[in-house]
Amino acid sequence: MSENKGVWVFSENYDLTLEMLGKGRKIADMLRTELVAVLVGSNVQEKANDLIKHGADKVYLVDNPALERFQSEAYLSVLHNLTANYKPDILLIGSTKNGKPLAARLATRLETGCIPDCSRLSVDEKGRLIGERITYGGNAVAKVTFRSKPQIATIPGRAFAKLEPQDRNGEVTKLDVKIEEPKTEVVETKPLETSSVNIEEAKVIVSCGRGLEKKEDKALLEDLAKILGGQLGNSRPLAEDRKWFTEWVGLSGHKVKPKLYVACGISGVIQHVAGIRDSKMIVAINNDPEAPIFEVADYGVVGDLYEILPALTEALNKQLQ
């Protein structure tokens, strides 16, 4: 086990790669080891220097036309080849819809452990990686560590911050890797029609739940969101049951971390709360004084959202002038 060294990061999502380099830099410094970015794609060489600027000591570059788009077996074979040859101590993989199965399959090939969706990482006195993740439907945070190497953890977006780019020295190594035959074929892709602003990036979110009687009534929330400089969100039932929206905030949807989250008519089931836990401040408006949302709110108002929201918008309007 002692032969494994270095902290590696890989994601097919470039932003997430940079975020993982930010955290990876700290871990590598703690362990006095090197930080390696794995860069996979077609004509991606130009990104290598940027990865070094964002903290990498070394870039392993695998550039091949067959790797232009993510393909499970192709990317898996590249990562398997590299990790089996160079034996990293720690490997952070972006926890995307493609990245997570990739991490699980790689861990299986390498007969090692994988801790998914770590929102925090630390290193213990023996130099083992400890990952923290939300579990039991948001009821708990589990601290988990490894018995095997490489230690593979998957990292969700926006868990860690990118470093400011700096002029640093680093080494780029171009590698030729045999690529496995694909077992699946992507027959179609089309862009996701999402709101123009990503809710996970929003500074202020005004969010509605089952307390909203009609979809049109979201205008009340829009008025408040406008003055707060925020955007709208919603709980899962409004998307899954009432089909008013296609996305939602919660454990199985978007995990948000605004500075202000206003929950209107949201009861606050544990899965929803797990998605808003990292908000700096939570305000709850609900007509049920027993609603669990008040247990996790900084400010609570027991009242009808149809009365409170317009009054709040007006009060803010007045006080901000």
Add this chain to the structure above:
Amino acid sequence: MKRIIVCLKQAVDVSQLKVDPKTNQLLTASAPKKISDFDKNALEEAIRIKEKLGEAEIYTVTVSSEDAKAVLREALAIGADKAYFVNDPSFQDVDTSATAYILTEAIKKIGEFDLILCGEASLDSFSGLVGSRLAELLNLPLIASVRKLTVEDNTVVGERTLEDAYETVKAKTPALITVTREINQPRIPSLMMIMKASKKEIVTWTATDLNIQKEKVEGKIDVIEVLAPKTERKKIMITGENKEEIAEKLAKALIQEGVVGR
């Protein structure tokens, strides 16, 4: 399509989970158990495929150190034809690598199949790794997080939602598919179906029956602790004579906290 295998986990019903207020520990042992939600979607999808194609056997496989017969009976009532229960005290606290290994051995013993369906993740631990690990161990094509599945002859086509795109992926059977909760609305078994299920077979295997290697069940990770997260919220309730007064107080608080504006 002759045979579909559905992997079912008996999960802690997280909505009924309680926390020991003194230690912050989760009382998982005493919490009620149920079929993990996502796995129920996988089972429902298998039944829909069977209904569409007219014939197919649906086998479920469950790995647990505890009794899970009630959960298996429910799966049979919903529409599985046969349930395999791999039950051994040594399976306590298995991790995803061990679970995938045990499932692999069970599925090899079951024999031929065309499709394996799993939930994208389990309701309780929510790791979302077992299906992918299983595909790798069985050397199968994997389509993960499928929200719409079409089965034709010897191909499967899955629609998935990625972070920034919709994707349609095709694979030849046998293949492994993990499903999301959007894929369908699982049915609730009728009394008739529940009664019929009592005649269906549950096959129980132990670790010995599957020649399970002990060291492979020990797992690759260590759980250090599982604690309820501490909430450090102010929990200030704003009250007033009327809505205007409440709104004014709240607006003032938000401005003072510096959370208003961009």
